[in-house]
Amino acid sequence: MAELWMPGAQRLSIGNTAALDGGPAKAIAHITWDRNASVAKPAPLVPYENLRDYFSKNPAGRAVAPHILWDPFTGRIVQFFPADSRSLSLADKPGGTRTNRAGSVVLQIEALFFPYCEVDGKAYARLADTPCEGWAELQAWARSWGVPDAWVMGRPDGFKSRRSAASWAGTSGWFAHGDVPENDHTDPGSWPAFVGATAAPRFEPFPGAGFFMKGNAPALGKVSPVFTAMGQRLVAVGCGRYKVGPGPTLGQADVDSYEAWQRKCGYTGAAAKWPPGPTTWNKLQVPNV
Numbered sequence: 001m002a003e004l005w006m007p008g009a010q011r012l013s014i015g016n017t018a019a020l021d022g023g024p025a026k027a028i029a030h031i032t033w034d035r036n037a038s039v040a041k042p043a044p045l046v047p048y049e050n051l052r053d054y055f056s057k058n059p060a061g062r063a064v065a066p067h068i069l070w071d072p073f074t075g076r077i078v079q080f081f082p083a084d085s086r087s088l089s090l091a092d093k094p095g096g097t098r099t100n101r102a103g104s105v106v107l108q109i110e111a112l113f114f115p116y117c118e119v120d121g122k123a124y125a126r127l128a129d130t131p132c133e134g135w136a137e138l139q140a141w142a143r144s145w146g147v148p149d150a151w152v153m154g155r156p157d158g159f160k161s162r163r164s165a166a167s168w169a170g171t172s173g174w175f176a177h178g179d180v181p182e183n184d185h186t187d188p189g190s191w192p193a194f195v196g197a198t199a200a201p202r203f204e205p206f207p208g209a210g211f212f213m214k215g216n217a218p219a220l221g222k223v224s225p226v227f228t229a230m231g232q233r234l235v236a237v238g239c240g241r242y243k244v245g246p247g248p249t250l251g252q253a254d255v256d257s258y259e260a261w262q263r264k265c266g267y268t269g270a271a272a273k274w275p276p277g278p279t280t281w282n283k284l285q286v287p288n289v
Helices: 048-057 135-144 165-170 225-236 252-264 278-284
Strands: 026-031 068-070 077-079 106-111 117-119 122-124 173-176
Touching (some): 068 135, 106 135, 225 252, 225 278, 252 278
Parallel strands (some): 026 106, 026 173, 068 106
Antiparallel strands (some): 068 077, 117 122
16 A cells, blocks of 8 residues: 555654645656756755755745755765655646646655765766665555656656646646756756556555535536546445436536445544545456546
8 A cells, every 4th residue: 555654764754734736646757956066066966955944944945845955976865745645746736737736646846966966086967877765665655656657758868848738637647857848947957767568557546635526616527538437336345326327427426426435444523525545446446448
């Protein structure tokens, strides 16, 4: 089962959590780029502790904090937000897509790195050239939240932007910071290769409560194959309240069926009401669609 706090990471919650909007699971690759250096003038890597304190204690840093700060030279990792909350490292313009919230998860990973940083007398031009300690564990944690081992806009190769609003809205996977709509950064420039074989998650990850709602009411009429798979599972566990279907259009029968499932799981009163929650969703084991 996916863990809200990455196993092995230092847990340093800064509060200020907020709900996600639901949709495709995403992970965003950033670098801290906290110094400007060059091949002619490399600069010492900023201490990990400085960035950890910046994101956790400094008001300016807390306002742009990611989920994860990762030191690829030592494998140290600290987490500031749980996976089911938005973090704050993406530009989010009024009236546009809520970039920091646009998914069932939007896991933002800040690598402690800038081009031509110097560590133990060696300068590193690209993040991918570092030891990348801890990367396999980060990748596995993101995968556990439904983020596939795939770069939606291509693996980062140089400091550039390849933004696509349609791909951002509709596709699960990894995005470079430079490939996110509304953002003007071009990092990370490079990123380590994925480790091991890619496998689709067996069960549909919890898409977030907002996926099932329109304002304060159920999102009746919304169409998604997730609703068909959910309904079929509800029938299989003896909680179906359908006269027809289930099908891809969310209807009152889906709401009634899921509330029956929540009661079967032992919930009562308001806790048994729509929308689904992560505990009952994971227990239902909706097949991945």
